[in-house]
Amino acid sequence: MCGIAGIFHTQGMKPVDPARLQAMGDVIAHRGPDGEGIWTAPGVGLGHRRLSIIDLAGSPQPMASTDGSAMLVFNGEIYNYRELRRELQALGAQFHTDGDSEVILAAWQHWGLDCLARFNGMFAFALYDLRARTLLLARDRFGVKPLHMATLADGSVIFGSELKQLMAHPMLRRTLDPLAVEDYLAWGFVPDHRSIFAGVEKLGAGHYRLLRHDAPPPSPVRWWQVSFAERDTASERDLEAHLLHRLRKAVTSRMAADVPLGAFLSGGVDSSTVVALMAEASADPVKTCAIGFDVAGLDETGWAAQVARRYGTDHHERMVSSDDFQLIDRLVGLFDEPFADASALPTLRVCELAREHVTVALSGDGADEAFAGYRRQVFHHREEQVRALVPQSLRGPLFGTLGRLYPKADWAPRPLRAKATFLALAQDGDLGYARALAVTAPEGRERLYSPDFLALRGAYRAEQPLLALMREAPARSGLDRAQYADLTFTLPGDILTKVDRTSMAVSLEAREPLLDHRLVEFATRLPESMRVHGATGKWLMKQTMRRYLPDDVLFRPKMGFVTPIAAWLRGPLAQQARAVASGGTLARTGWFEAGHMVALAESHIAGRADNSRILWQLLMLDRSLARLDPSLAA
Structure with a gap:
């Protein structure tokens, strides 16, 4: 696990200044404290920071191919590199290291772009071919590892693992993109199709770009995408057996490391599944880490401890206290762009705890997206059944009226909060x-924006790219399209971004075995009844794991990795919420209606409404914009 950087000239072969690469590498020293390197040639320069995981002393980067005709900087892990190494050796390849980086170089030389489909792993890499004078930028199937890039005024392309590396280059224009603000307020993060700075791009998950010195940067090319177009017709018993085989292979393949390894354990289905299968495959106790809250209704450490006892793990716990909101500025610095997923705070804390004991930690991320484990997916599946029975000509007027009339009952038990369901139907x-995914609905955003911002936004709405993605999805049902949206839109932009930045902040490698592409491809072929069964999501996975985990772990209500931000914003953060609304950075942009922001803050602080999600968004946006554009800071 590492960080990469680079500069590539698309107009001629101008020399690259090593000092600029050094600066781009220095700002991500946290990603690679174990080594650094820079390589330059006419028209190109590559930089690398290394966190040593495999072949600790033998795979420094940038790395040259055996014949010296190609150079590589690589962030990630190729889990099947030993199998590929044997296959390449049979083809005549020679190796001088015992790591996966050299395998990528040999795979490129033997298979060209087809090498990407052979890699099972998480990666973002840059590979320069000195003979063809081309630079290949590639990102893994699900976007576990990030890659940012921008084309500068002189025609050079700069790239790096984090946005702060591009900001370290003096020629990057830091022009805020108002459409990114619209995206952020809708979703709580800036999706991969956009950046907070106009002109900065993120290479999409499962995409590559092949750059040449004598041509403008080409559009990204998709080399892989997930598909829900097929259905498996095997019996439930056979599907269970196949799933268990895939789960075991996914977990064991990610247990290879030359450094201490462990797992995050929340006590939920996914992390408990990973820990159970790790314990099955390991001769030594698995090291597990859990984070709890000093708010009883949000604390899951008891469930984690139950699983830890069951499998005899070397278990460690830490509590997130009510004053951990003081980490806000640190979080803003980690993510560069505005990021409002409040679970980033406990994720950072569990990464800090894990790093005290291990260098690699396995997580349970990805199963909810692949197997339909989110509550919103289950609700959507049931709503689709209603839509199939009631024509739109009747549904629109009936449920639209009910949705407008029904109160926004934040205080009520969940089954009575029907306003969102009516509006969705x-x-x-x-x-x-799209409404279910949104943190702030379109009408809520409209009330926030000033006339000046509405003019800047124009006809664009944050939902448009998501709807286009869903309508073009290789899918057969509404549930398929919803899961496709989660896997291709929310997962890389939110969940994987959160885990990458928080783990790398403490030099910890996080691995996601439940995102093994072969496992996900199996999941997307499951009949809907094997994903959602009645009111239960992730049905087949839960049935399969009953031999490992008790029903009270498998079938308890999903809690999620939540934080007590509603209470914080009525207590220790109340004055900060007021300050953002009345005179902070957001007020100085001229993009927001100050009176509406004040009303949101005061009604929440007084307990008349739960506006915690939008207030947290505004607070994080305020801090982020102040950091990105110092002219807006007080």
Whole structure:
């Protein structure tokens, strides 16, 4: 696990200044404290920071191919590199190291772009071919590892693992993109199709770009995408056996490391599954780490401890206290762009705890997206059944009216909070799911924006790219399209971004075995009844794991990695919420209605409404913009 950087000239072969690469590497020293390197040639320069995981002393980067005709900087892990190494040796390849980096170089030389489909892993890499004078930038299937890039005024392309590396280059224009603010307020993060700075791009998951010195940067090319177009017709018993085989292979393949290894354990289905299968495959106790809250209703450490006892793990716990909101500025610095997923705070804490004991930690991320484990997916599946029975001509007026009339009952038990369901049923399935995903609905955003911002935004709405993605998805049902949206939109932009930045902040490698592409491809072929069964999501996975885990772990209500931000914003953060609304950075942009922000803050602080999600968004946006554009800071 590492960080990469580079500069590539698309107009001629101008020399690259090593000092600029050094600066781009220095700002991500946290990603690679074990080594650094820079390589330059006419028209190109590559930089690397290394966190040693495999072949600790033998794979420094940038790395040259055996014949010296190609150079590589690589962030990630190729889990099947030993199998590929044997296959390449049979083809005549020679190796001088015992790591996966050299395998990438040999795979490129033997198979060209087809090498990407052979890699099972998480990666973002840059490979320069000195003979062809081309630079290949590639990202893994699900976007576990990030890659940012920008084209500068002189025609050079700069790239790096984090946005702060591009900001270290003096020629990057730091022009805020108002459409990114619209995206952020809708979703709580800036999706991969956009950046907070106009002109900065993120290479999409499962995409590559092949750059040449004598041509403008080409559009990204998709080399892989997940598909829900097929259905498996095997019996439930056979599907269980196949799933268990895939789960075991996914977990054991990610247990290879030359450094201490452990796992995050929340006590939920996914992390408990990973820990159970690690314990099955390991002769030594698995090292597990759990984070809890000093708010009883949000604390899951008891469930984690139950699983830890069951498998005799070397278990460690830490509590997130009510004053951990003081980490806000640190979080803003980690993510560069505005990021409002409040679970980033406990994720950072569990990464800090894990790093005290291990260098690699396995997580349970990805199963909810692949197997339909989110509550919103289950609700959407049931809503789609209603849509199939009631025509739109009746649904629109009926449920639209009910949705407008029904109160926004934040205080009520969840089954009585029907306003969102009515509004979703009034629309088609894709629009309904976009509403379910949104942190702030379109009408809520409209009330926030000033006339000046509305003019800047124009006809664009944050839902448009998501709806296009869902409507073009290789899918057969509304549930398929919803899961496709989660796997291709929310997962890389939110979940994987959160885990990458928080783990790398403490020099910890996080691995996601439940995102093994062969496992996900199996999951996407499952009949809907094997994903959602009645009111239960992730059905087949839960049935399969009953031999390992008790029902009270498998079938308890999903809690999620939540934080007590509603209480914080009525207590220790109340004055900060007021300050953001009345005179902070956001007020100085001229993009927001100050009176509406004040009303949101005061009604929340007084307990009349739960506006915690939008207030947290505004607070994180305020801090982020102040950091990105110092002219807006007080």
